[in-house]
Amino acid sequence: MKLGLVIDLDVCVGCHGCAVSCKQWNTSGTTGPLTDYNPYGKDPSGVWFNRIRSYEVGDYPHNKTINFPMSCMHCEQADCVDVCPTGASYKRAEDGVVLVDQDKCMGCNYCSWACPYGARELDRASGTMKKCTLCIDRIYDERLDEYDRQPSCVITCPAHARHFGDFDDPNSNVSKLVRERGGYALMPELGYNPTNRYLPPRVTRPIPTNDVKKKSLISSVKEWVNQAVAR
Amino acid sequence: MSSKTIVYSELRSSKAYYILLGICAVLVGLGALSFFHLEHQGHHVTGMNNQIVWGLPHVFAIFLIVAASGALNISSIGTVFSKTIYQPLGRLSALLAISLLIGGLAILVLDLGHADRLLVTLTHRNTKSIFAWNIWLYSGFLALGALYLWTMMDRKVNRFYKYAGFAAFNWRLILTMGTGSIFGFLVAREFYTGAVMAPLFISMSFSLGLSVYILVLLASAALGSREVGDLIVNRLRYLLAIFIGAVLFFELARHLANLYVTEKQGVEAFILKDSRYAALFWVGQIFFGSLLPLFLIFCKKFVNQRWAVRLAAMLVILGGFVQLYINLIGGQAYPLTLFPNAEVSSSFFDGEITQYSASIWEWLLGLGGFALSVLILLIGLQVLRFLPESLADEVIEPLSQA
Numbered sequence: 001m002k003l004g005l006v007i008d009l010d011v012c013v014g015c016h017g018c019a020v021s022c023k024q025w026n027t028s029g030t031t032g033p034l035t036d037y038n039p040y041g042k043d044p045s046g047v048w049f050n051r052i053r054s055y056e057v058g059d060y061p062h063n064k065t066i067n068f069p070m071s072c073m074h075c076e077q078a079d080c081v082d083v084c085p086t087g088a089s090y091k092r093a094e095d096g097v098v099l100v101d102q103d104k105c106m107g108c109n110y111c112s113w114a115c116p117y118g119a120r121e122l123d124r125a126s127g128t129m130k131k132c133t134l135c136i137d138r139i140y141d142e143r144l145d146e147y148d149r150q151p152s153c154v155i156t157c158p159a160h161a162r163h164f165g166d167f168d169d170p171n172s173n174v175s176k177l178v179r180e181r182g183g184y185a186l187m188p189e190l191g192y193n194p195t196n197r198y199l200p201p202r203v204t205r206p207i208p209t210n211d212v213k214k215k216s217l218i219s220s221v222k223e224w225v226n227q228a229v230a231r
Numbered sequence: 232m233s234s235k236t237i238v239y240s241e242l243r244s245s246k247a248y249y250i251l252l253g254i255c256a257v258l259v260g261l262g263a264l265s266f267f268h269l270e271h272q273g274h275h276v277t278g279m280n281n282q283i284v285w286g287l288p289h290v291f292a293i294f295l296i297v298a299a300s301g302a303l304n305i306s307s308i309g310t311v312f313s314k315t316i317y318q319p320l321g322r323l324s325a326l327l328a329i330s331l332l333i334g335g336l337a338i339l340v341l342d343l344g345h346a347d348r349l350l351v352t353l354t355h356r357n358t359k360s361i362f363a364w365n366i367w368l369y370s371g372f373l374a375l376g377a378l379y380l381w382t383m384m385d386r387k388v389n390r391f392y393k394y395a396g397f398a399a400f401n402w403r404l405i406l407t408m409g410t411g412s413i414f415g416f417l418v419a420r421e422f423y424t425g426a427v428m429a430p431l432f433i434s435m436s437f438s439l440g441l442s443v444y445i446l447v448l449l450a451s452a453a454l455g456s457r458e459v460g461d462l463i464v465n466r467l468r469y470l471l472a473i474f475i476g477a478v479l480f481f482e483l484a485r486h487l488a489n490l491y492v493t494e495k496q497g498v499e500a501f502i503l504k505d506s507r508y509a510a511l512f513w514v515g516q517i518f519f520g521s522l523l524p525l526f527l528i529f530c531k532k533f534v535n536q537r538w539a540v541r542l543a544a545m546l547v548i549l550g551g552f553v554q555l556y557i558n559l560i561g562g563q564a565y566p567l568t569l570f571p572n573a574e575v576s577s578s579f580f581d582g583e584i585t586q587y588s589a590s591i592w593e594w595l596l597g598l599g600g601f602a603l604s605v606l607i608l609l610i611g612l613q614v615l616r617f618l619p620e621s622l623a624d625e626v627i628e629p630l631s632q633a
């Protein structure tokens with residue numbers, strides 16, 4: 001099994017619902033609490049497993065904002081696992097999820113140097129490194145309904161931009177989405193082979209602006225009548 | 232070992248000695264206080280954050296570790312390269328190396344989020360981790376350094392002196408390569424990746440270790456009213472110039488290689504031109520840390536002037552510290568390039584230049600480790616015979632011709 005996420009960049013609106021939901025679930029979960037620093041002050045910060053970055057593609061007026069949610073990619077060749085001196089960072093053989101054993105981590109922070117995706121989260125209160133667990137404590141919880149056995153971020157996403165599944169199964173929802181929509185991995189050139197995939201934004205037709213001729217009164221009336229008859 | 236003619240003795244205690252010992256003890260105490268505070272409160276009381284995960288204590292620690300391996304070189308020159316003039320300096324060199332390494336490791340370990348779990352590295356053994364390798368390399372260096380010292384000081388085992396010297400020299404080269412490779416093996420951070428980091432760190436260890444050695448030698452001579460002749464000082468002085476040149480060469484090679492690669496031009500511009508690290512680089516590392524010491528060494532007016540050698544060594548130490556600060560903090564402050572050619576924003580301050588200012592606790596921990604090194608050195612010098620009674624020219628001259 002190779003569990004992971006597919007994130008549809010075409011529909012992600014950057015609402016941060018996934019980030020907040022992740023924080024809520026995990027802060028009371030097995031790796032929690034996710035500490036906040038100066039939460040009511042001028043520069044609040046804290047431990048977030050899911051962070052959303054934004055950037056623009058294209059030039060105005062043909063531009064588009066891309067919201068890019070990022071968490072641990074659960075790489076097949078995870079460098080964070082390779083560099084960990086205590087073996088606290090490990091990759092599960094059964095489902096490919098990369099986890100940090102909070103009882104083994106000595107807080108050397110070298111995995112944070114190694115992760116090219118910036119997915120490692122230093123909890124300065126506990127002195128250990130934390131990261132996305134793919135909600136390991138709920139995806140296998142058989143007391144929950146089948147729908148709820150998904151990562152918190154996936155269930156929360158109001159735009160249905162996030163999908164969870166098994167990439168080893170060619171007929172899983174995530175495999176199909178990647179196949180049909182040309183899903184890609186972030187920075188594949190590094191060779192870490194991240195599990196998570198991103199669906200690129202669909203190519204949109206440019207909206208004509210300057211070159212649209214103003215319609216005559218007669219043609220506008222005709223168009224209105226035709227629309228009314230068609231209804 | 233041809234230093235049979237040299238008489239070694241303990242450092243005689245004096246008022247200045249005890250004052251120095253007291254200052255070091257106070258600083259070590261403050262360092263311990265800082266550790267307990269960090270242990271109790273957590274690292275959020277430091278200036279560290281999610282981007283800058285190694286702060287000022289790591290700069291101190293790596294400085295001391297790199298200087299430790301360099302300090303042992305003085306001894307190696309006598310043993311491995313058979314330069315007999317350096318052999319009387321060997322005992323102090325090995326003691327200094329051990330004390331610097333213990334100070335550096337103390338900081339490194341006490342700055343961990345969970346220092347108590349260091350033992351897990353010994354039971355787990357991840358051979359793919361350069362960090363795990365370094366823990367073995369540091370431990371081995373301490374053991375070999377002690378063994379080397381033993382062969383120098385005990386006539387019964389003196390026949391193993393050469394073997395121990397060779398082993399220690401090779402081990403220290405691998406150790407510094409390992410320290411440099413902690414950065415060189417990283418592909419995530421643009422400022423580091425590259426094999427040049429290993430020789431750069433080796434050259435840094437040569438210059439920093441020698442600078443610390445020169446200061447310690449001259450200070451201990453002044454403290455114990457021992458004579459150190461111009462012959463030996465000038466040898467060390469010109470050796471220092473070669474090492475400064477080597478550091479400059481590897482630093483130049485590194486930056487030129489980075490500048491040639493388009494994707495690294497951003498981080499190079501950040502370090503060399505557009506940030507506060509640029510001033511530190513050009514003024515601190517290059518001018519005060521390299522060019523000015525070279526001037527002090529080669530200016531004919533300052534020949535045989537002890538203050539010029541002392542000042543040059545101090546400036547090299549300052550420049551080396553600044554160099555490590557730029558490398559560690561500056562390299563981390565530059566954001567990861569996840570989306571090339573895009574202006575990335577985030578409500579979490581990701582993708583932005585990260586600011587760092589060390590807290591008082593980090594300063595105290597770093598200075599405490601430094602003071603621990605000096606404390607071990609001072610105690611060592613008083614209880615065992617590490618220092619030659621005299622390094623005057625007439626004592627040293629026969630050795631220089633050997």
